[in-house]
Amino acid sequence: MTVCMYGMGRFGRFWAEELSRVVPDMRGYNRSDREFPPTVKRVSFEEMCASDVIILTTAISSMEEVLKAIAPHIKKDALIMDCCSVKVWPVEMMEKYLPAETEILATHPMFGPDSGKNGVEGLPIVVSPVRIAREREEEWLRIFQALKLTIHVMTPDEHDREAAFTQGITHFIGRILGDMHLEESPIATSGYKSLQRIMEQTCNDDWQLFMDLQKLNPHTEEMRSKLDRTLAKMIKYLQP
Amino acid sequence: MTVCMYGMGRFGRFWAEELSRVVPDMRGYNRSDREFPPTVKRVSFEEMCASDVIILTTAISSMEEVLKAIAPHIKKDALIMDCCSVKVWPVEMMEKYLPAETEILATHPMFGPDSGKNGVEGLPIVVSPVRIAREREEEWLRIFQALKLTIHVMTPDEHDREAAFTQGITHFIGRILGDMHLEESPIATSGYKSLQRIMEQTCNDDWQLFMDLQKLNPHTEEMRSKLDRTLAKMIKYLQP
Numbered sequence: 330m331t332v333c334m335y336g337m338g339r340f341g342r343f344w345a346e347e348l349s350r351v352v353p354d355m356r357g358y359n360r361s362d363r364e365f366p367p368t369v370k371r372v373s374f375e376e377m378c379a380s381d382v383i384i385l386t387t388a389i390s391s392m393e394e395v396l397k398a399i400a401p402h403i404k405k406d407a408l409i410m411d412c413c414s415v416k417v418w419p420v421e422m423m424e425k426y427l428p429a430e431t432e433i434l435a436t437h438p439m440f441g442p443d444s445g446k447n448g449v450e451g452l453p454i455v456v457s458p459v460r461i462a463r464e465r466e467e468e469w470l471r472i473f474q475a476l477k478l479t480i481h482v483m484t485p486d487e488h489d490r491e492a493a494f495t496q497g498i499t500h501f502i503g504r505i506l507g508d509m510h511l512e513e514s515p516i517a518t519s520g521y522k523s524l525q526r527i528m529e530q531t532c533n534d535d536w537q538l539f540m541d542l543q544k545l546n547p548h549t550e551e552m553r554s555k556l557d558r559t560l561a562k563m564i565k566y567l568q569p
Numbered sequence: 570m571t572v573c574m575y576g577m578g579r580f581g582r583f584w585a586e587e588l589s590r591v592v593p594d595m596r597g598y599n600r601s602d603r604e605f606p607p608t609v610k611r612v613s614f615e616e617m618c619a620s621d622v623i624i625l626t627t628a629i630s631s632m633e634e635v636l637k638a639i640a641p642h643i644k645k646d647a648l649i650m651d652c653c654s655v656k657v658w659p660v661e662m663m664e665k666y667l668p669a670e671t672e673i674l675a676t677h678p679m680f681g682p683d684s685g686k687n688g689v690e691g692l693p694i695v696v697s698p699v700r701i702a703r704e705r706e707e708e709w710l711r712i713f714q715a716l717k718l719t720i721h722v723m724t725p726d727e728h729d730r731e732a733a734f735t736q737g738i739t740h741f742i743g744r745i746l747g748d749m750h751l752e753e754s755p756i757a758t759s760g761y762k763s764l765q766r767i768m769e770q771t772c773n774d775d776w777q778l779f780m781d782l783q784k785l786n787p788h789t790e791e792m793r794s795k796l797d798r799t800l801a802k803m804i805k806y807l808q809p
Contacts, residue, residue, distance in 0.1 A: 437756075444759040453756050481755050491756050498751070499760040502742065505799050511738070515721050516677075516693050516731055519684040520739040520770055523763050530760055543807050553804055559748050560800060563741070564793055567783050 331356060333372060333380035335395065337363045339535070341386035343442040344412065345369045347449055348384075351475040356380060378402035384410045389541035392419050396426035408432040408465060414496065414538065415546040416485035420459055433459035434469060435485060438478075439496065443530050450477040455488050486547075493548035500539055501553060503531025571596060573612060573620035575635065577603045579775070581626035583682040584652065585609045587689055588624075591715040596620065618642040624650045629781035632659045636666035648672040648705060654736065654778065655786040656725035660699055673699035674709060675725060678718075679736065683770050690717040695728050733788035740779055741793060743771025 332352050334345040337359035346366035349355035357369040358377035365371050377383065378399060387395050392413065403409070405428050413419040416435050423433050435457040440449055454473055458466050473480050483491070506528040514521070531539075543549050572592050574585040577599040586606035589595035597609040598617035605611050617623065618639060627635045632653065643649070645668050653659040656675050663673045675697040680689055694713055698706050713720050723731070746768040754761070771779075783789050 439756050439758050453758075455756055479755075488756070491754055494751070495754045495756060495761040496758050499758060499764050501803070502764065503760070505796070505803055508799050508803065509795060511734070514731055514735045515719075516679050516695055516728070516735060518679050518693075518736050518739060520743070520767050521735040523767055524739050524742065527760050527763050540807075544809070553807070555749060556745070557800060557804060559745050560797060563745055563748065564797060567780075567793070569784070 330354070330382065331380045332382040332384065333358055333377045334369070334384050334386060335377060335399070336386040337365060337369075338386065340412070340441050342366055342369075343445065344384070344386060344438060347445070347476060348472070351472055375402075379404065380407065382408045382410065384412065386412045388535070388537045389413045389415060389419060389545050390537065392422050393426070396422055400426050400428065403428075403431065405430045406432070408434060408461065408469075410434045410436055410469075412436055412438055414492065414542050416455070416457055416488040416492075417547055418545045420457065420485045423459065432461040432465060434461050434466065435459050437488060437492070441534070443533060451479055453481055454478045455481050455483060457483060457485050457488065459485075489546045490548045492542075493546050493552045497542060497546060497549045497552050498556065499527060500531050500534070500542055501549075501556070503527050504539055507532040570594070570622065571620040572622040572624065573598055573617045574609070574624050574626060575617060575639070576626040577605060577609075578626065580652070580681050582606055582609075583685065584624070584626060584678060587685070587716060588712070591712055615642075619644065620647065622648045622650065624652065626652045628775070628777045629653045629655060629659060629785050630777065632662050633666070636662055640666050640668065643668075643671065645670045646672070648674060648701065648709075650674045650676055650709075652676055652678055654732065654782050656695070656697055656728040656732075657787060658785045660697065660725045663699065672701040672705060674701050674706065675699050677728060677732070681774070683773060691719055693721055694718045695721050695723060697723060697725050697728065699725075729786045730788045732782075733786050733792045737782060737786060737789045738792050738796065739767060740771050740774070740782055741789075741796070743767050744779055747772040 331354050333356040334341050335358050337357045345355055345357050346368060349368035355369050356372045357365055358372050409423060409427055409431055411419050414437060416437060420435050437455040440452040445452060470480060511525055511528055571594050573596040574581050575598050577597045585595055585597050586608060589608035595609050596612045597605055598612050649663060649667055649671055651659045654677060656677060660675050677695040680692040685692060710720060751765055751768055
């Protein structure tokens with residue numbers, strides 16, 4: 330089985346390197362020149378398309394364009410896996426653009442180079458089997474288990490609702506704090522230091538990821554307006 | 570030297586117990602019945618008033634009432650120390666109600682039973698010498714040093730500005746999240762778990778402390794409206 334990561338950005342490099350610990354022939358493709366982890370073999374566009382499994386780690390908003398570009402060239406019985414932080418929208422795109430025989434396993438590895446810097450053991454991955462043979466699905470669940478990930482099988486919509494009110498709200502608050510330029514303080518409490526770490530970790534991610542997370546998850550608008558209403562209520566309550 | 574804690578609530582008990590490790594004769598007074606740490610001696614109102622040093626840990630909004638009640642009964646050369654999370658307002662009250670000979674050392678121990686549960690070593694305490702003899706001030710700095718606290722000497726206004734944008738914003742966000750009832754999730758990221766811990770730690774404190782922190786610090790209103798403006802800007806930016 331040949332497995333190729335499409336997109337070797339910050340997350341792609343991290344995920345490819347983790348997978349290379351349990352996937353013998355781990356490959357990577359990136360349109361532009363990039364540094365690769367030593368255990369991931371750099372391949373051409375043609376070699377990437379000829380892989381048995383292609384894992385897409387491009388920006389969520391680039392999914393449509395990438396699917397159009399690879400669909401005519403991939404092996405018809407390939408397995409395509411995405412890693413998007415939203416699930417409803419990219420699953421729709423994969424169903425729309427991929428050949429009917431191509432298998433689809435939607436995933437959301439809920440970690441990255443920051444949260445996984447001391448290892449991914451115990452960290453969560455969401456798996457939505459969209460259209461995939463049972464054997465192949467079980468093979469990938471075994472691979473994720475070998476990395477000691479905590480696996481959660483759910484539908485794309487279940488994922489998006491849950492993610493909007495967990496990862497979505499964290500990134501939204503982190504970016505607001507980033508915009509406010511929270512500064513270090515000699516009298517920082519431990520709670521304030523945690524808030525600063527949330528800000529730093531969030532703002533370390535791509536701006537594009539933040540935008541996609543907020544705009545392409547159908548449940549984040551509800552989260553934002555709930556936060557807005559609660560803030561307004563609290564401000565009003567505190568007025569003299 | 571006899572030292573008495575006035576107010577043995579959640580914070581008072583914690584701070585009295587910590588101080589009893591380095592202050593030989595540590596006493597405590599509480600109007601109603603309360604559990605006392607074994608190293609803190611329960612005393613009457615009269616014994617409390619006869620102490621050389623009285624440390625006030627009552628709610629910020631009760632300061633005025635408490636000062637009026639004790640002022641006629643304390644030793645004229647006593648040292649009164651407050652522990653309020655705001656400094657400008659309680660210092661004004663102490664200057665207004667205490668006898669002119671009575672010494673005043675304003676403090677803000679920036680920790681509590683939650684953040685200090687593994688020991689207070691290295692945690693910050695703000696000290697504002699309002700009117701106090703140099704010798705007595707140095708005696709108390711040595712006591713705080715013996716507890717290995719990090720001491721920051723600043724004016725009440727410097728403290729309040731700094732606190733509004735550190736402790737103040739943390740408590741404000743924590744309470745908003747508490748009102749939104751952030752729930753546990755199988756797909757919680759580490760950032761989301763930090764956000765939940767901030768919510769829990771904040772909401773564990775008295776509601777009155779939160780109100781006082783927000784209403785009696787002259788700089789928190791600016792913090793809240795900056796947060797509100799930034800949230801509104803971000804929501805607008807994300808609209809389709």
